[in-house]
Amino acid sequence: METNSKETLQADFDAFDISEELGFLLEEPLTTLPDYYRVWMDLANNLTHLIESRKLRDLVHKMPVLSPHFLSGHRELRLAHLALGFISMGYVWQEGQHAPAQILPKTLALPYWQISHRLGLPPILTYADSVLANWKLRNPTGDMEIGNMDLIFSFPGGESCRGFFIVSLLVEMAASSGIMGTLEVMHAMKVSDLVGMQKGLIKVTQSLKKMKETFILMHKHVDPTAFHGTLRIFVSGWRDNPMLPRGLLYEGVSNEPILLSGGSAAQSSAIQCFDALLCIQHEAETGAFLTRMRDYMLPAHRQLIEMLSARPLLRHFILSCSSSDLCQAYNSCISALVELRSYHLNTVTKYITVPGNRALNMGCPLRGVGTALNTTGTGGSSLMVFLKNVRNTTQKALILERPSASREAET
Numbered sequence: 001m002e003t004n005s006k007e008t009l010q011a012d013f014d015a016f017d018i019s020e021e022l023g024f025l026l027e028e029p030l031t032t033l034p035d036y037y038r039v040w041m042d043l044a045n046n047l048t049h050l051i052e053s054r055k056l057r058d059l060v061h062k063m064p065v066l067s068p069h070f071l072s073g074h075r076e077l078r079l080a081h082l083a084l085g086f087i088s089m090g091y092v093w094q095e096g097q098h099a100p101a102q103i104l105p106k107t108l109a110l111p112y113w114q115i116s117h118r119l120g121l122p123p124i125l126t127y128a129d130s131v132l133a134n135w136k137l138r139n140p141t142g143d144m145e146i147g148n149m150d151l152i153f154s155f156p157g158g159e160s161c162r163g164f165f166i167v168s169l170l171v172e173m174a175a176s177s178g179i180m181g182t183l184e185v186m187h188a189m190k191v192s193d194l195v196g197m198q199k200g201l202i203k204v205t206q207s208l209k210k211m212k213e214t215f216i217l218m219h220k221h222v223d224p225t226a227f228h229g230t231l232r233i234f235v236s237g238w239r240d241n242p243m244l245p246r247g248l249l250y251e252g253v254s255n256e257p258i259l260l261s262g263g264s265a266a267q268s269s270a271i272q273c274f275d276a277l278l279c280i281q282h283e284a285e286t287g288a289f290l291t292r293m294r295d296y297m298l299p300a301h302r303q304l305i306e307m308l309s310a311r312p313l314l315r316h317f318i319l320s321c322s323s324s325d326l327c328q329a330y331n332s333c334i335s336a337l338v339e340l341r342s343y344h345l346n347t348v349t350k351y352i353t354v355p356g357n358r359a360l361n362m363g364c365p366l367r368g369v370g371t372a373l374n375t376t377g378t379g380g381s382s383l384m385v386f387l388k389n390v391r392n393t394t395q396k397a398l399i400l401e402r403p404s405a406s407r408e409a410e411t
């Protein structure tokens with residue numbers, strides 16, 4: 001029986017706002033807004049220069065408070081959220097870690113708040129902005145490969161800034177076939193179609209391997225010193241951040257400062273979908289952090305993770321049926337996800353831990369800023385402990401022995 005017809009999958013793509021080729025990436029992001037919003041676009045398009053010349057804050061103070069009512073459609077809203085996100089990060093961190101702004105002026109805060117509400121995103125630069133919606137092709141008829149891609153908006157950091165966001169985007173794009181596989185497994189499981197499930201799982205494994213291969217590009221395009229010393233501050237948020245311990249006051253929106261995490265690929269829906277499909281349940285604080293990161297995803301993407309988590313559980317299904325092929329396909333997915341997470345761990349060591357320790361030896365107070373986690377840790381959960389926990393919990397999901405299958409063998 002055909003459990004994964006084109007129509008069924010198309011209905012999922014529409015419901016969860018995903019595309020077959022690009023997964024969670026925004027297809028063909030807009031690069032211009034109606035002329036009324038020219039002042040936002042002028043600032044966002046010149047952001048690097050305005051931050052480096054320290055002119056951005058003054059220009060933000062001079063901006064009028066624009067109404068978001070002339071924005072229509074999802075892609076205009078996404079571009080406006082992206083532009084205001086970049087401007088806000090630049091505004092807060094223009095003077096470096098020593099002097100973050102404590103207040104986001106009403107000219108930014110009010111429209112940003114209203115647009116965020118319409119999209120269901122928080123009013124801070126998220127992964128959904130800086131990676132999923134921040135790309136364009138140099139040659140529009142060319143391929144989506146790193147040499148033919150540019151950012152719509154950039155922070156200081158030159159090629160390392162472009163490389164960091166574009167390589168993340170390409171890793172996310174490599175996840176798209178795995179998202180397809182995930183949907184296929186889900187539909188096949190509803191009718192106990194073991195072959196369909198196995199095929200879907202194989203797609204997930206292949207996609208995870210491709211993600212890891214793509215990840216390697218990070219080392220060619222991103223310099224650890226530029227990443228740690230220049231770029232990282234601009235993706236820092238105002239939650240668990242010693243530089244802004246009480247958060248940021250959004251003028252004209254709230255009388256109290258608001259705590260929000262900075263952008264991080266922990267906000268990527270792809271990996272959380274794979275975790276949900278494979279029934280990997282992260283424990284305690286680790287799980288709570290990852291669940292909290294869903295608040296930074298687009299509502300439709302978050303709903304896919306929630307739907308996968310609520311379905312009859314794949315792992316339980318495999319444990320209770322006697323298909324060793326299916327079990328092997330599941331285990332291959334787990335191994336590929338462990339490998340991806342181990343590779344990520346090593347990358348974090350190179351880009352955060354090593355330069356962070358060097359900065360600490362030099363007395364730099366920036367250490368710990370620029371991760372969504374509190375790196376000094378509550379309950380002793382440092383960044384590396386967190387990432388190792390996530391990796392080890394994944395590893396533990398491997399099925400080493402199937403109760404029903406081993407019982408069958410005994411009889």
Ligand code: HEM
Nearest residue numbers: 168171172264265266268271341347348351371372373390
């Ligand atoms: C130089 C490159 C990268 C660095 C330095 C980095 C750093 C980090 C850090 C510090 C965290 C902990 C959470 C936080 O504080 O934000 C994290 C988590 C995470 N990162 Fe990255 N990251 C990088 C690239 C990527 C890429 C390309 C992906 C793939 C989409 C990715 C996926 C994740 C995921 C899924 C988590 C949550 C933990 C997990 O589920 O394994 N990261 N990353």
